[in-house]
Amino acid sequence: MEIESRIADDSDAELWDRIVESSPHGTVFHTWKCLKILEKYSKTKLYPVIVQRGIEPVGCIPLFYQKKLWMKLLFSPPPHVAIPRLGPVLAGYDGLKQHKRESITIEFQKSVDEFIFSSINPDYLVLSSASLQDSRCYKWGGYDVEPTYNYIFCLNDELDKIWSNIRKNTKQDIKRAQRRGISVREGNREDMLRVYELLVERYAEQGRKVHVPKDYLLEMYDALYPYNLRVFVVEHEGNVISGSIDVYFKHSAAAWIGNVKAVEHANDLLDWECIKWAYDNGFKYYRITGTAGDRRLYSSNSKFNPDLVVTFLAERYSSSISKLITDIVRKNVSVKRWVNKI
Amino acid sequence: MTLEIKVAGESDVEKWNSAVASSSHGTLFHTWEWLKIVQNHTSSVLYPLMAYRGENLVGIYPVFIQKKGFFNIAFSPLPKAYLLYLGPVIMDYDNLKQNKKESTFMQLQEEIDRFLFMKLKCKYVRIRSSPGLFDSRPFIWGGYQVEPLYTYRINLTGGVDRVWEQFDRKLRVDINRAIREGVRVEEGNKEDLRFIRSSLYRRFERQGFKPSDHSRYLSELYDTFYPDNLKIFIATYKGEKVGGMISLCYRDIMYLWVGVPKSDLKGISPNDLAQWEAIKWACNNGYRYYEEMDGGDDPRLRHFKSKYNPELAIWYSAVKYSSYIYKIAKETVK
Numbered sequence: 001m002e003i004e005s006r007i008a009d010d011s012d013a014e015l016w017d018r019i020v021e022s023s024p025h026g027t028v029f030h031t032w033k034c035l036k037i038l039e040k041y042s043k044t045k046l047y048p049v050i051v052q053r054g055i056e057p058v059g060c061i062p063l064f065y066q067k068k069l070w071m072k073l074l075f076s077p078p079p080h081v082a083i084p085r086l087g088p089v090l091a092g093y094d095g096l097k098q099h100k101r102e103s104i105t106i107e108f109q110k111s112v113d114e115f116i117f118s119s120i121n122p123d124y125l126v127l128s129s130a131s132l133q134d135s136r137c138y139k140w141g142g143y144d145v146e147p148t149y150n151y152i153f154c155l156n157d158e159l160d161k162i163w164s165n166i167r168k169n170t171k172q173d174i175k176r177a178q179r180r181g182i183s184v185r186e187g188n189r190e191d192m193l194r195v196y197e198l199l200v201e202r203y204a205e206q207g208r209k210v211h212v213p214k215d216y217l218l219e220m221y222d223a224l225y226p227y228n229l230r231v232f233v234v235e236h237e238g239n240v241i242s243g244s245i246d247v248y249f250k251h252s253a254a255a256w257i258g259n260v261k262a263v264e265h266a267n268d269l270l271d272w273e274c275i276k277w278a279y280d281n282g283f284k285y286y287r288i289t290g291t292a293g294d295r296r297l298y299s300s301n302s303k304f305n306p307d308l309v310v311t312f313l314a315e316r317y318s319s320s321i322s323k324l325i326t327d328i329v330r331k332n333v334s335v336k337r338w339v340n341k342i
Numbered sequence: 343m344t345l346e347i348k349v350a351g352e353s354d355v356e357k358w359n360s361a362v363a364s365s366s367h368g369t370l371f372h373t374w375e376w377l378k379i380v381q382n383h384t385s386s387v388l389y390p391l392m393a394y395r396g397e398n399l400v401g402i403y404p405v406f407i408q409k410k411g412f413f414n415i416a417f418s419p420l421p422k423a424y425l426l427y428l429g430p431v432i433m434d435y436d437n438l439k440q441n442k443k444e445s446t447f448m449q450l451q452e453e454i455d456r457f458l459f460m461k462l463k464c465k466y467v468r469i470r471s472s473p474g475l476f477d478s479r480p481f482i483w484g485g486y487q488v489e490p491l492y493t494y495r496i497n498l499t500g501g502v503d504r505v506w507e508q509f510d511r512k513l514r515v516d517i518n519r520a521i522r523e524g525v526r527v528e529e530g531n532k533e534d535l536r537f538i539r540s541s542l543y544r545r546f547e548r549q550g551f552k553p554s555d556h557s558r559y560l561s562e563l564y565d566t567f568y569p570d571n572l573k574i575f576i577a578t579y580k581g582e583k584v585g586g587m588i589s590l591c592y593r594d595i596m597y598l599w600v601g602v603p604k605s606d607l608k609g610i611s612p613n614d615l616a617q618w619e620a621i622k623w624a625c626n627n628g629y630r631y632y633e634e635m636d637g638g639d640d641p642r643l644r645h646f647k648s649k650y651n652p653e654l655a656i657w658y659s660a661v662k663y664s665s666y667i668y669k670i671a672k673e674t675v676k
Contacts, residue, residue, distance in 0.1 A: 097510070099510050099651060136639065304440075308440065308477055310478075
């Protein structure tokens with residue numbers, strides 16, 4: 001039977017979420033309710049493409065469309081929502097043999113490409129995959145592919161073992177932070193706003209701007225708290241000095257936004273407490289997205305001795321002229337930099 | 343502490359080979375003996391580079407330098423030498439913690455780049471790293487263009503029966519049919535090496551390639567590495583050789599290195615049976631993986647090779663030009 005792509009609508013929400021749930025590539029941001037929020041705040045139009053063979057779901061991919069000047073741009077994930085990876089989700093992927101995985105991935109991508117280029121025909125298209133490792137069908141389909149990296153902690157080991165794997169200096173730093181009276185506690189909606197304000201202040205000191213709107217975080221909080229989102233704050237002498245917004249989906253916990261520059265080693269303690277919380281609550285993985293690809297930030301996480309996992313970024317231009325124009329439109333804001341850093 | 347780069351000499355052979363063997367991304371191609379054979383059959387100059395931190399060897403990096411007009415260009419591995427992987431081997435990599443893995447590789451790549459671009463004045467460097475060296479960030483951050491490549495590894499740790507069960511059903515039918523039809527697979531010798539080479543050449547010529555004659559190179563590799571690190575499997579049908587392969591054995595991996603092109607026999611696939619016999623041999627001799635080298639990156643070959651239900655392993659191609667102008671010049675000349 002033919003494989004077919006179509007745009008999902010609200011009546012498909014349940015099917016969509018079932019695909020996301022069944023796939024190792026699904027993240028909390030792939031869920032229907034999150035996509036709607038991402039659409040609203042990224043000022044893009046959402047094309048949730050669902051791929052089926054008859055009634056059997058094959059996969060899905062959320063695409064976000066934006067027109068800049070006369071350029072048609074298509075993204076997954078969309079810009080300015082602090083989500084570095086999204087991309088394709090293949091249903092039931094883990095249970096398949098390699099041969100089947102490959103033929104499904106190739107068919108899926110071919111069908112999505114046909115849909116994209118017959119209905120939207122973008123000048124520029126960029127996908128950053130959440131955890132699919134196999135980029136070959138993109139390469140064979142004419143995309144430029146580049147590896148990207150995430151750090152992940154496997155929480156199957158005993159907590160003592162995870163602790164003992166951390167670099168010696170870092171363990172001392174964490175203890176030192178505790179001795180200095182720095183502490184971490186779970187926070188609420190107001191605490192999240194405080195973390196956001198700190199982020200804005202720190203960025204301003206560096207002459208940078210936070211592109212993520214406050215209302216966006218509040219809406220995410222209201223949609224996801226408490227099962228899929230938690231806030232942790234670091235306190236010192238009665239003040240909140242840093243914090244982290246973490247998200248949870250299936251077996252995985254992930255650091256999302258936070259780690260504001262604070263007094264020394266406060267964030268090391270914060271990272272450790274967040275990992276511990278995920279461990280204590282039965283999560284199998286703790287993922288840190290974004291920093292592994294950032295030359296300035298990577299070492300702040302690698303000292304905890306996580307595993308490195310590779311995924312990819314795929315780009316495609318409709319022509320070399322559109323490549324040139326896209327470069328100009330994007331000016332100094334490199335999409336690659338942005339997906340790697342948030 | 344900074345790293346110091348030295349060019350290895352004959353007195354370093356033991357150290358060199360133990361570095362290669364210390365990490366899972368070390369391959370037979372990285373061994374001193376293999377590199378020296380390549381060196382004997384090419385006009386390129388081999389730089390077997392060793393990186394030291396104080397007294398400690400932290401990695402090796404074999405590079406071949408070619409002179410093109412006024413320029414030097416660097417390859418690791420050298421093209422057209424049946425070498426798929428080369429690039430760095432970092433000492434004891436698998437046992438290092440993540441931050442140590444990163445800092446060592448990054449320092450090593452920086453020093454090697456300095457050596458190649460500043461000291462040897464290379465205009466172009468092409469590296470193809472081996473599977474197991476998962477991290478390509480030192481290349482990306484060093485200004486290389488990086489492309490992920492894929493190969494297939496069959497996990498043998500579950501035992502022969504488990505490996506067989508995991509095969510695609512159609513593949514099992516094909517293998518059984520080959521056995522029923524009377525195809526036999528045996529270990530081969532130097533005579534069979536010639537058969538494999540000439541059938542490869544015939545296939546290439548039919549496709550319009552003009553392969554250079556590598557028979558002395560292959561023969562020297564055979565004399566050096568057979569039988570411990572190099573094995574030949576030959577399939578015969580009604581007294582005639584119809585298929586086969588050369589495999590390499592190194593550490594805990596057996597590699598399908600060179601295969602005989604598909605035979606003209608209708609309805610029988612002697613190569614699938616040869617491969618199955620090689621896999622069984624590897625399994626029974628304590629190897630943990632069987633790699634179908636370079637199988638993952640060709641859309642045509644992928645189809646044949648993924649039937650074995652392998653795992654996907656990533657390796658990288660990384661290229662860097664000394665300047666943008668040289669890059670444009672080179673791409674125009676292409």
